[in-house]
Amino acid sequence: MSQSARLVGCSAKFVMCSLWLALALGGCGKSEVKPTGTVLVSMADNSYSPAIVHVPVGGSVVFINAGRNDHNAFAVDKSWSSEKAFGNIKMRPDDMSEIVFPKEGIYPFYCSFHATPDGKAGMVGVVIVGNVEYTPPGSRGILAAVESATGVTRRVPQDYPTIQNGVDAANPGDLVLIDKGEYTESVFVTTPSITLRGVDRNAVVLDGKFELGTGIMVGGNGVAIENMTARNYTLNGFYWTAVRGFRGSYLTAYNNGDYGIYAFGSTDGLFEHSYASGSPDSAFYVGQCAPCRVVLNDVIGEYSGLGYSGTNSSGDMYIVNSRFTHNRSGISTSTFDIELSPPGRDTTIIGNVISDSGLDDEAAGFYATETLAGNGIALVGTHNNHVERNYVVRSRNNGIVVVPILDRHYWPSTGHVIRNNTVLGSGRADLAAGGFGTIGNCFSANVYRSSLPWGLEALNGCGKLRLPVASDLSSDMTFFGAIAQIRAGRFTVSDYRTRPTPLAQVNIPGGADARVIPAVHVFADLKLDLDAIKTPHEASQKPLAKL
Amino acid sequence: MPSLFSLAIPITAFQIWFVVYLYLLPFLLYATWASLAIMDLGERADDTGRVRWGALVILVPLVGGAWYLLTAAKTLKRSSRFAIVISGLFVWLLPLAIGLWLAGGPLGPKALS
Numbered sequence: 001m002s003q004s005a006r007l008v009g010c011s012a013k014f015v016m017c018s019l020w021l022a023l024a025l026g027g028c029g030k031s032e033v034k035p036t037g038t039v040l041v042s043m044a045d046n047s048y049s050p051a052i053v054h055v056p057v058g059g060s061v062v063f064i065n066a067g068r069n070d071h072n073a074f075a076v077d078k079s080w081s082s083e084k085a086f087g088n089i090k091m092r093p094d095d096m097s098e099i100v101f102p103k104e105g106i107y108p109f110y111c112s113f114h115a116t117p118d119g120k121a122g123m124v125g126v127v128i129v130g131n132v133e134y135t136p137p138g139s140r141g142i143l144a145a146v147e148s149a150t151g152v153t154r155r156v157p158q159d160y161p162t163i164q165n166g167v168d169a170a171n172p173g174d175l176v177l178i179d180k181g182e183y184t185e186s187v188f189v190t191t192p193s194i195t196l197r198g199v200d201r202n203a204v205v206l207d208g209k210f211e212l213g214t215g216i217m218v219g220g221n222g223v224a225i226e227n228m229t230a231r232n233y234t235l236n237g238f239y240w241t242a243v244r245g246f247r248g249s250y251l252t253a254y255n256n257g258d259y260g261i262y263a264f265g266s267t268d269g270l271f272e273h274s275y276a277s278g279s280p281d282s283a284f285y286v287g288q289c290a291p292c293r294v295v296l297n298d299v300i301g302e303y304s305g306l307g308y309s310g311t312n313s314s315g316d317m318y319i320v321n322s323r324f325t326h327n328r329s330g331i332s333t334s335t336f337d338i339e340l341s342p343p344g345r346d347t348t349i350i351g352n353v354i355s356d357s358g359l360d361d362e363a364a365g366f367y368a369t370e371t372l373a374g375n376g377i378a379l380v381g382t383h384n385n386h387v388e389r390n391y392v393v394r395s396r397n398n399g400i401v402v403v404p405i406l407d408r409h410y411w412p413s414t415g416h417v418i419r420n421n422t423v424l425g426s427g428r429a430d431l432a433a434g435g436f437g438t439i440g441n442c443f444s445a446n447v448y449r450s451s452l453p454w455g456l457e458a459l460n461g462c463g464k465l466r467l468p469v470a471s472d473l474s475s476d477m478t479f480f481g482a483i484a485q486i487r488a489g490r491f492t493v494s495d496y497r498t499r500p501t502p503l504a505q506v507n508i509p510g511g512a513d514a515r516v517i518p519a520v521h522v523f524a525d526l527k528l529d530l531d532a533i534k535t536p537h538e539a540s541q542k543p544l545a546k547l
Numbered sequence: 548m549p550s551l552f553s554l555a556i557p558i559t560a561f562q563i564w565f566v567v568y569l570y571l572l573p574f575l576l577y578a579t580w581a582s583l584a585i586m587d588l589g590e591r592a593d594d595t596g597r598v599r600w601g602a603l604v605i606l607v608p609l610v611g612g613a614w615y616l617l618t619a620a621k622t623l624k625r626s627s628r629f630a631i632v633i634s635g636l637f638v639w640l641l642p643l644a645i646g647l648w649l650a651g652g653p654l655g656p657k658a659l660s
Contacts, residue, residue, distance in 0.1 A: 374556060397555045427556040452553055474570050478555035481565035484649035490561070 038062055038098075038408075039288070040338040041125065042235075043071040043091065044257065046114040047213030048125040049235045050264050052242055055340070057130045060100040062338060065091045066258075067234075069113070073099070076108040076119040104130030135190075145192040145222035145245060146172040149516035153177050163187045163196070163206070163216075170194045175516045178204050178228060186212040186233070192220040193245075193518035198228030199511060201250050202504040208233030208256070210497055215253070221245045224519040227508040231255050232497070237276065240266045247272075247519035250508040254278045255364075255499050259285040260304065265340075268523045269294045273506065277302040278499030280366040282309035283327070288339040291315025291346075293523035302326050303362050303499055305369030307354065310347060312339040316523065317347040320533055323354075328365045328493075329372040330354035330392070335381035337408035345383040345415075349390060351533035358396035362500075365493035371482045374427065375401050381411030389535040392423045392430075399423035399448065403475050404435040412437030419444040419462055422535055431456050434475025442466065565650075568642035573609060576635045580612030581605060583631065584620065591621040 037059035042049045044067045053061060063082055065071050070090040074081040083089045086097035089112070101107065107127040108119040115122030128134045150173035157179060160166035164187050166176040172193040180203040187206070189196070196216065198204030206215040206228065215230030215237045222245035229252040230237035237253025239262045240246040246269035253260035253276040260276025260283040263269055267289050276283035276299070283301030285308070286294050293316040300323045301307035307324025308331045310317060324330040331354060335343035358374030365373070372378050374396030379385055381404050392399045400423055404412040414437065423430040423446055430448035433441060433456055442462035443451075451457060452474060459467040485491060508514050552571060554562045584604040588597050600619060603611040613636075616628045 428553065472553075474553035474566060477565040477570040478553070478562060480569075480646065480650040481555065481559070481562040484565065484646065485559060485561040487649060488561070490559070 037340045038338055039340060040064060040336075041073075042066040042258065043073070043111070043123075044213060044234050046071070046111065046123045047235060048073075048111075048123060049213070049239075049258060050241045051125040051217070052128065052134075052219060053125070054128045054242060054265060055101055057104050058100070058102055059129065059340075060098050061127055062096055062098045063091065064096045065093050067093060069093075071111050071113060071123070073097070073109045073125075074112050074117075076110060076117070079107070099127075101127060101129040104132060106132055106134055143172055143192055143220075145220075145520050146518060147193075147520050149173050149175065149195070149518060151516075155179065156183075157181070167191065167194065167196070172222075173516075173518060177512055180204055182207050184209055184212070186214055187216045189216065189218040189223050190220045191223075193222035193520060194220075195224045195226065195516050195518065196228070197226040197508070197512065197514070197516075201227045201252060201507045202229060204228040206230040206233075206237075210234060210257075214239050215256070217241065218243060218246065222518045222520045223247075224249065224517065226250055226514070227511075229253070233257060236260070236262045237279075238262065240264070240269065242266060244268050245519045245522055246270075247522055248274055250274060250506065252276070252502065252505050253283075254502055255496050257496055259283070260301070261285075261299075262287075263294065264288055267291070267293050268521065269519070270297065270522050270526065271295075271299055272297045273299070273508075275300045275302075275502060275505050277304060277502055278364050278496050279304040280364040280493065280496045281369065282306035282332075283324075284308045285310070286313045286317065287311045288341060289313050289315075289317075290341040292317040294318070295320065295523065295526055295528065297321055299323075300325075302502075303364060305329070305363065305365040305493075306332050306372070308332070309334070310344060311336050312341050312344045313347065314341060314343075314345040318528060318530075319347070319349045320351050320528070320530070321536075322352045324352065324357075325355045326360060326363055328358050328363045328369045329374065329378060330357045330376045330395070332372055332375075332378045332380060333382045333385055334378075335405055335407070335411040342409070343381060343383050343411050346385070347382070348386045348388075348530065349377065350386070350388050350530055351536055352390045353536050354390060354392045354395075356394045359394060361492075361494055363494060364496035364499055367486050367491065367493070370486055370491050370493065371479060373482070374398070376423070376426070377401070378403070379413050379416055381405030381407075381413050382416075383413070384415040385417075387416065387418045388420050389533060390421045390423075391536050392421060393425045395426045397426065397428040397478070398432040398452075398475070399426040399430040400432070401429075401475060402433040402438055402441050402471070403479065404437055410437070412439070414438065414440040416441040417462055418442065419446060420535065422447040422537075424449060426450065428452065428478070432475050433460075433471040434473060434479075435471055436473075438471035561649075564642060565646055568639070569646050572639050572642075576639060577608045577612065579635065580609065580616060580632065583623065583628075584612045584615040587615075587620040587622050 082097040110119045111123040152174045156166040213235040218240040224247040227250045234257040242265045251274040255278040283304040295318045307327040354376040376392035376395040429452040431451040443457035444462040453472040
């Protein structure tokens with residue numbers, strides 16, 4: 001063999017070894033059993049979120065310890081545990097464990113450190129596998145939702161000492177009217193079609209004292225919550241899970257440890273005239289629904305990791321006339337394999353103000369939100385979103401960015417229509433697209449000054465011939481750089497527990513005497529007129545609630 | 548104007564690492580290897596395969612130029628050609644491997660939620 005050939009051989013080996021090293025270090029090529037669907041359950045201190053999860057037969061649940069204490073998950077019937085799957089009874093913060101469920105059934109579970117072994121008290125949850133009818137514990141069997149109010153009002157604390165007592169006594173169609181006061185409780189609603197209303201949005205306060213998990217969790221269809229505040233919970237302020245029909249109106253949620261106002265696996269709903277701030281994840285979150293038939297209208301999300309986040313929320317999903325300011329990132333639609341029904345798709349974002357994203361340290365946050373910090377609107381691995389007539393200004397990095405995501409699968413970001421937005425004052429680029437497979441997106445009639453790659457709108461106009469200059473890799477590299485920085489622990493976020501108190505917010509018109517309308521066929525009753533929504537400007541919207 | 552070299556803000560060592568070494572450097576390598584290869588093609592005495600090599604060098608970024616320099620270049624000294632390609636690969640792939648190690652491990656299943 002000649003010296004030249006040996007050198008070529010050595011060079012080739014060097015290249016192959018380097019690539020192999022890169023792939024090996026990057027974790028590629030690992031074999032794993034592919035479940036048919038996966039749902040993430042966070043372990044907080046001390047509750048699970050979501051506490052009730054549905055997975056298909058053969059699906060899996062990934063438990064992640066998102067708290068500061070050790071946790072675990074044991075089936076009440078002893079059929080599975082995180083100890084068996086993880087190899088240690090203690091799951092320390094950030095540890096993950098995946099449980100696969102091959103058989104249909106209902107699997108109550110508990111944390112052996114923070115609950116009773118019968119799964120009835122403390123940190124408990126339920127996995128529902130397959131199409132099994134489930135009745136939450138404490139409920140009065142399966143009650144049907146009703147379309148009209150009964151006219152019955154159950155007053156707290158005059159008739160019932162606690163909100164939970166009032167809720168437990170209510171029948172479908174009743175109103176639970178809550179008087180002024182501070183209520184240190186975590187309420188679980190299973191009765192359908194009831195309305196919980198505070199007499200004064202700013203003076204009816206559920207306070208978790210940074211010890212309780214969620215302010216009000218709803219597991220019954222058609223439940224409306226109106227005119228009250230939830231603060232200082234370790235997880236969520238207001239939370240609907242696995243329901244059909246919901247409404248949150250004139251709600252305030254601040255300084256809660258995960259989400260402010262939150263719907264998971266729920267359809268046919270509305271969040272309106274509500275305010276959320278100081279959530280390290282997102283102020284408003286809608287996850288895992290297809291078709292969602294959910295609307296956010298006239299909401300304000302501030303000083304949070306994300307103003308709005310939607311993961312795998314697809315179909316008839318609307319965010320309109322709302323304001324997301326001073327968050328680490330304004331709006332994110334994303335796809336993850338860790339929730340059911342990927343990819344996220346068909347979200348419409350019209351007429352919103354998104355400003356000051358990632359520009360100050362007043363926003364709460366946690367490691368995950370830092371990867372997207374500084375973006376006004378981020379479409380991450382989702383499909384066919386419509387982003388129109390929004391006013392996106394002062395984003396630390398990108399005003400509107402379209403990027404793929406690599407989870408268990410690679411999800412390109414495609415089919416988005418981005419037009420007629422005003423996008424200015426971004427630190428990196430007003431419009432940006434990145435990554436392999438980021439194709440089929442169009443940009444037209446936006447008011448902007450910079451794009452990456454250059455010529456993004458000129459070469460990818462809506463309804464025009466599009467040239468193959470759809471994206472480059474620089475946006476991805478900035479994300480990877482952020483991830484590497486986070487993995488190295490080189491980031492700081494503000495503690496949600498110390499975020500300032502917002503100003504008083506507007507009460508529901510009519511106050512305690514407002515008409516009671518159960519939250520059934522909410523979406524059908526809305527009659528959205530998207531064409532009537534104009535591009536807002538900062539001055540034309542209500543002023544920021546100064547903290 | 549977009550920020551300098553497409554870097555995200557704040558510009559940290561990690562951003563420079565990923566954007567400069569992993570994103571911009573391959574463009575520079577492509578330009579360097581292709582330029583040297585085309586210069587060599589222009590100066591070589593025989594015409595054999597000149598068009599095919601030229602197409603390979605231009606249309607197959609990085610690989611075409613490196614392949615030509617390693618196996619077919621005539622006018623450049625062999626030690627120079629190998630030094631150019633090997634050192635180029637080294638300064639690209641080593642940061643790439645370290646970068647993948649830094650960013651590729653589990654960060655949590657909702658890292659980008």
